Amino acid sequence: MGDIRGLPTPLCPYxxxxxxxxxxxxxxxxxxxxxxxxxxxxxxECGALLTAPTPEDLPAA
Numbered sequence: 001m002g003d004i005r006g007l008p009t010p011l012c013p014y015x016x017x018x019x020x021x022x023x024x025x026x027x028x029x030x031x032x033x034x035x036x037x038x039x040x041x042x043x044x045e046c047g048a049l050l051t052a053p054t055p056e057d058l059p060a061a
Contacts, residue, residue, distance in 0.1 A: 001046060001047040001048050001049070002014050002048045002049070003048070003049040004048065004049065004050060004051075005039050005049050005050060005051045006039075006051055007050075007051060008038070008051045008052065008053040008054065008057040009050055009051065009053060010053045012043035012045065012046060012048055012050065013048075014043065014046050014048045015043060015045050015046040015048070017043050017044065017045035017046065019043070019044040019045060020041050020042070020043060020044060020050060020052060021041060021042045021043070021044045022036045022037065022040070022041045022052050023036065023037040023040045023041075024036040024037075036052060037052070038051050038052045038054070039051050039052075040052075
């Protein structure tokens with residue numbers, strides 16, 4: 001397991017998985033995600049510690 005926190009990514013650089021485990025808060029009225037912790041993410045496949053991405057992290061095309 002590696003630790004690459006600080007580099008927002010939607011894919012695990014170690015194993016290539018796009019299944020990311022995050023800590024999230026849900027709105028009790030809408031059941032939608034209202035908050036998630038960016039530096040508390042991990043790859044669900046290999047367990048590497050990651051920084052979850054946000055739309056602002058998407059590279060410009």
